[in-house]
Amino acid sequence: MDKKQLEEKARQIRLEAVEMIAKAGSGHPGGSLSATDIMVALYYSKMALYMDPNDERRDRFVLSKGHSNPPLYAILADKGYIPKEELQYLRRLHHPLQGHPDSAKCPGIDCSTGSLGQGISVATGMALGFKLRKMPNKVYAIVGDGEIQEGICWESFMAAAHYKLDNLTVFIDRNGLQIDGTTDEVMSLGDLNAKMKAFGFAVDEIDGHDFDQILAALERGEAGKPHCIIADTVKGKGVSFMENAVGWHGKAPNAEQLEQARRDLGGK
Amino acid sequence: MADIVKKATRHGVNEGLVELAAVHEDIICLDADLGNATGTSVFHKAYPERYIEAGIAEQDLIGLAAGIARAGLVPFANSFAVFAAGRGFEIIRNAVCYPNLNVKIVGSHCGITPAGDGGTHQCIEDIAIMRSLPNMTVLSPCDFNQAKLMARLMYEHVGPCFMRTSREAMPIVTSLEDKIEIGKAxxxxxxxxxxxxxxxxxxxxxxxxxxxxxxxxxxxxxxxxxxxxxxxxxxxxxxxxxxxxxxxxxxxxxxxxxxxxxxxxxxxxxxxxxxxxxxxxxxxxxxxxxxxxxxxxxxxxxxxxxxxxxxxxx
CATH class of the missing domain: 3.40.50.920 (Rossmann fold)
Incomplete structure (x- = not known):
């Protein structure tokens, strides 16, 4: 897909994500919208995918910030891994689209996540496992910037460098906000670029909403090192009243707000 | 009891695992810088390319094992019971048991028999913690031979397993010929x-x-x-x-x-x-x-x- 097509796809996915959260009556729109472009770039222009979600050859995606899953569900439905009608049953009893991704219930989910910090550890183990099996699979993960306050992330980062996992790419979705305020107020992350370099990663810093930059960064990285792409993003990206608003971490829009979101996202 | 041969269950499971690994190339052994104490050093020596050192990081030990299982291998993650089941608990819950992954966890130095180390290292809670988890199978062999036999049972069982083993060398009261199975007293x-x-x-x-x-x-x-x-x-x-x-x-x-x-x-x-x-x-x-x-x-x-x-x- 070219940049225009990716942007159009991302617009549709964002719209679907907001519709899903509104219908469910709960969810996490802010972080979903900040991470959407990265997921769209990976699923439509980068990852090796196969229609059988159990095909061993596929690249793997770990949404370590599992609460941002509605866009991922919309992508999986668009790709045909789950029926499209399931999107209206997000967070509903006996349906596969759980509040946080569940690999046992939802085809195409490569890793159950939701407890912050664990996804990146499992992603690191997956990349290590593929190395042990001498398989060429790549593992892509998105962690939140607030998420890396969890100590296990740094244990994993250390291990990823120690085992020279150049088949692992970690996006840090740096939207600067978390539940109780900005990341600087809650627990400042400091010089992330320097920290990730010090932990042994090849590091890129990009605009996480610019497909040219996302795709170009994905072509970089260094042999023998895990790759970290720090993506500057806007929490709530694309919906005017959600952008950079702390309050939109974990609540659903009401009917009126949904109408505004639809207008912002330019639904045809 | 002076003339009775005494051995510890921690060594039984690892001796069993080394033998199994000769046949099953998908077995991966992980430890968190306690290989000489948990007894996994014998696996390290026999199969260095299938031994993963997680460092002093028990949360990541479990996360790495979950990822290795997701990549199609069968990981055995080792530490002292107090650290594996204690510090690793929430990773075991959410990254292993919740998705029902084929991860094996061996917690050694259970109970108070690791006498010198004191209360910080003497795990008396692992049974309660591990049996509270849906999907988890909890094993507790009584002696060296049984631990050795159960390494195979644990490998053959598909799904999360926790085995508690002991530091203490104890008399052997069971036989390697025993026909035992998981879930049968x-x-x-x-x-x-x-x-x-x-x-x-x-x-x-x-x-x-x-x-x-x-x-x-x-x-x-x-x-x-x-x-x-x-x-x-x-x-x-x-x-x-x-x-x-x-x-x-x-x-x-x-x-x-x-x-x-x-x-x-x-x-x-x-x-x-x-x-x-x-x-x-x-x-x-x-x-x-x-x-x-x-x-x-x-x-x-x-x-x-x-x-x-x-x-x-x-």
């Missing part, structure tokens, strides 16, 4: 005066207690629980009924949340139960010489014998 001694239900090193100690009781005319049934979850209540109930409802549960773990409560729960509704429990009585361990510490906490065959004898007279 093992009757080590037949009797009808009192039923002893024991797990881990307590089952080994109970063998000696039962043999001494027999010399005094008390015939105890000894049910060895090598699988704490799923618990074979059918076998336990049959043995307890045969013994007139007299049941003594023995475990090297805290009195709360462990095998004792599991057995008691399973016996609710059975008439005429007379229950007693040898366990750690809701206090932490401490440092001491092995003999004096075990005496202090009642982790002895003499204590089991005294409780069983008293119960047999009720």
């Amino acid at each position: 093992q009757i080590l001694r037949r009797g009808s005066d009192v039923c002893i239900v024991a797990t881990g090193v307590m089952a080994t100690l109970a063998v000696f207690a039962v043999d001494e009781l027999a010399a005094e005319g008390i015939n105890a049934e000894l049910v060895n629980i090598h699988t704490i979850k799923p618990l074979d209540m059918d076998a336990i109930k049959a043995s307890v009924r045969k013994c007139g409802g007299r049941v003594l549960v023995c475990e090297e773990a805290n009195m709360y949340g462990g095998l004792g409560e599991a057995v008691a729960y399973g016996l609710v509704g059975t008439d005429g139960i007379k229950f007693d429990h040898v366990a750690v009585m809701d206090r932490f361990g401490q440092s001491g010489l092995s003999g004096e510490l075990l005496e202090e906490y009642g982790i002895t065959s003499a204590n089991i014998k005294a409780h069983a004898a008293a119960l047999a007279k009720k």
Whole structure:
């Protein structure tokens, strides 16, 4: 897909994500919208995918910030891994689209996540496992910037460098906000670029909403090192009243707000 | 007991794993900088390319194991029980048990038998923690041979497994020829005066207690629980009924949340139960010489014998 097509796809996915959260009556729109472009770039222009979600050859995606899953569900439905009608049953009893991704219930989910910090550890183990099996699979993960306050992330980062996992790419979705305020107020992350370099990663810093930059960064990285792409993003990206608003971490829009979101996202 | 060969379950499981790994190339062994203590160093020596050092990072130890399982291999993650089950708990819950992954966790140095290290390292909660998890199978072999056999059972079982092993070298009371299976209790001694239900090193100690009781005319049934979850209540109930409802549960773990409560729960509704429990009585361990510490906490065959004898007279 070219940049225009990716942007159009991302617009549709964002719209679907907001519709899903509104219908469910709960969810996490802010972080979903900040991470959407990265997921769209990976699923439509980068990852090796196969229609059988159990095909061993596929690249793997770990949404370590599992609460941002509605866009991922919309992508999986668009790709045909789950029926499209399931999107209206997000967070509903006996349906596969759980509040946080569940690999046992939802085809195409490569890793159950939701407890912050664990996804990146499992992603690191997956990349290590593929190395042990001498398989060429790549593992892509998105962690939140607030998420890396969890100590296990740094244990994993250390291990990823120690085992020279150049088949692992970690996006840090740096939207600067978390539940109780900005990341600087809650627990400042400091010089992330320097920290990730010090932990042994090849590091890129990009605009996480610019497909040219996302795709170009994905072509970089260094042999023998895990790759970290720090993506500057806007929490709530694309919906005017959600952008950079702390309050939109974990609540659903009401009917009126949904109408505004639809207008912002330019639904045809 | 001076001429009896003593070995620890921590070494049994690793000896079994090394033998299995020769046949099964998908076995990966992980440790968190305790290889010489947990006993995984033998695996490291035999298969260095399949040994993953996680460093002093037990959360990541479990996360890495979950990822390795997702990549199609069979990881055995090792640390002391207190760190694996304790610090690793929430990773075990959400990254292993919730998605029902084929991850094996071995927690060594369980109970208070790691005498010198003191209370920080003496894990008396792992049974309670691990059996509370859906999808988890909890194993507790009684001696070296059984731990060795159960390495294979754990590998063949598909799904999350936790095995607690002991640091302490103990006499061997079972055979490598035993036909055991996960979820089936093992009757080590037949009797009808009192039923002893024991797990881990307590089952080994109970063998000696039962043999001494027999010399005094008390015939105890000894049910060895090598699988704490799923618990074979059918076998336990049959043995307890045969013994007139007299049941003594023995475990090297805290009195709360462990095998004792599991057995008691399973016996609710059975008439005429007379229950007693040898366990750690809701206090932490401490440092001491092995003999004096075990005496202090009642982790002895003499204590089991005294409780069983008293119960047999009720």
